Amino acid sequence: MDTYLGSRIFWKFEKDCFVLKMRRREKRRILASYLQHIHNVADEIEQKTKQIRLYINAINELENGRWISVPFSHPVTIDTSVLDSDLKNKMKSDLESFLKSEQYYHRLGRVWKRSYLLYGPSGTGKSSFIAGMAKLLQYDIYDVDLTKVANDSDLKLLQLQTTRRSMIVVEDLDRYLYEKSTAVSLSAISNFMDGIISSCGEERVMVFTVSNKDQIDPTVLRPGRIDVHIHFPLCDFPAFKTPANSHFGAERTQAFPTS
Template sequence: MATRSKIPSLSTIFSLYTSLSAFTILFKTILHEILPLKIRTFIVSRFTNYFSSYFNSDFTFIVEEKCDYVTNQTFRAAEVYLPTLLAGITTGSLLVGSSNLKDPIAKPKYGIPINAKIIDEFEGIRLEWTLLSAKNESLYQSKEKRYFHLTCKKEFREKIMSDYFIYIAKLSVKILAQRESLKIHTYNSEFHVWESTIFQHHTTFETLAIEPELKNTLIRDLDAFSNGKDFFKTVGRAWKRGYLLYGPPGTGKSSLVAAIANHMCYSIYDLQLQSVQDDAMLRKILTYTENRSILLIEDVDCGGADASCREENGLWSSCVEERIIIFTTNHKEKLDPALLRPGRMDVHVLMNYCTPYVFRKLAALYLEIEEHNLFETIEKMIVEVKATPAEITEQLMVSKNPDVSLKSLVEFLESKKKMSKESEEGAEIKEA
């Protein structure tokens, strides 16, 4: 017959409890009266961390919005990737909005609200994403600091570190390349933030009215840049490409920027250098821009541009990877020589007055005609008269009737030719 274990008496249990209580009181006394506050805090925190780690089977990755003063690309990848998993959102809220100003009834887009939890699965591993926010104060901005918590079981930590983050980074690149709409960002110098809206300029290289040779050269150059990651790495250069677009107003510089953006599927950051106080602020502004984008600086011949060209750590070295930088100017001769030296602008593009080819392209776009009995007359006048594509377009839009529009264009060119002749004669009399 098995021996029955003895059950401790009530007095024994009470005695043990009294002893433990006395030890606890003594231990607290030692902590509070003998040990300094810093040491007490350290001991308590170590015990807390130990027991928390021992009993908690989860591990949490913290993905902050900024990393080394620039946009954290892992955060950016998560921001792009997670909206594709909105079916897995576990909280009872969802961001809804549309920035399509041209189509008020366009289908809204959905986003992740703060404190929302999204469930993902990777190779059988259950993952939980949470978007969080905290107040962030800095020299050039005051806004909410966003960050993600990614939680998984401890046993899968190494797998997530080695495979999952790379997986979402590659997937986000594909998503961005296939996005339906681009954005144009404008810098708000008062609040020190980039403000964005949908970029809805529909000009493409197919519809752009420029000479075929120039168009083909630009397309080849852009495609080579897009596929040039390994080349830039091999030669030790940052993955950037700079374009200087120069020529008279109305020659299509803005349209060319739009065509480049649509061809590359890059959003645009439109920066007015006049609002930049110094090089330090410029560098700070640029750290809050994204990869795979266009930095556009228009009218660079105006005040404020020169200072940015003197610092070696300024505009170029502060930009992120896979970036196209476009300067535009109406007066190339007024630019700081530092901007024109080798290494600043890779490609100089002259946007000139209208040519017969450009006129025919515009007529096909706006009037939908390939031939007309006034074409020959107009082409001869265009060779003689300096008219910009914008001026030609304005006349072509007078009427949908080709006869009316082309007649208006002929009258405009005759008037412009007459004014030019009178101006030349006046200059000759003045010189005499």
């Protein structure tokens, strides 16, 4: 027996199939939404139990497409990342809100996706934070190496081969653009971020990292292409508390005050 919207529903297993029974007068009221409810709950269970995978783009075309993957079992979480605690809480809230906002995006006529820019010097924890985001969302990671992309059309094909419920990552975007170390044009990268191809799949998160966002054309980082900017500064004392506690258990000592 199950209960949904105040109604009792009965399931029975008969001859290798499930039979669903409910009162005739309630069928029109709840049947469609109840079946959608079952689908949503099944998706949630699958997401919580699935093995996250890390995909990287190969240079040569393979039998199973351009992406090759390995299981992703990084132990980091957003909580263990070296970032201001208030900002970590805001980011967790933002990501959790995104997971529940499908109807909101569709009501606005927008594709259900969100994009983030992580900027700051090398070694400040941007890559680890990306891993924590993927763990929180339970999304596969597609790590795009632009030096292995042949041309603008190749970038579009790579994007078409990504799946929903995934995180598409381009690290060191400023290096690619500033040094022009890729065969992909600025226009193609801009379309990759918010063009028609990027709208072909939903429930996606896009993450870009840069060391210095001032070196990037402002049109690349305009609102709509990037929803959230997150600064990763060099480690200060409040941020130092997180690794000190996790590595050494140093939480409160005379030399390590709480404020």
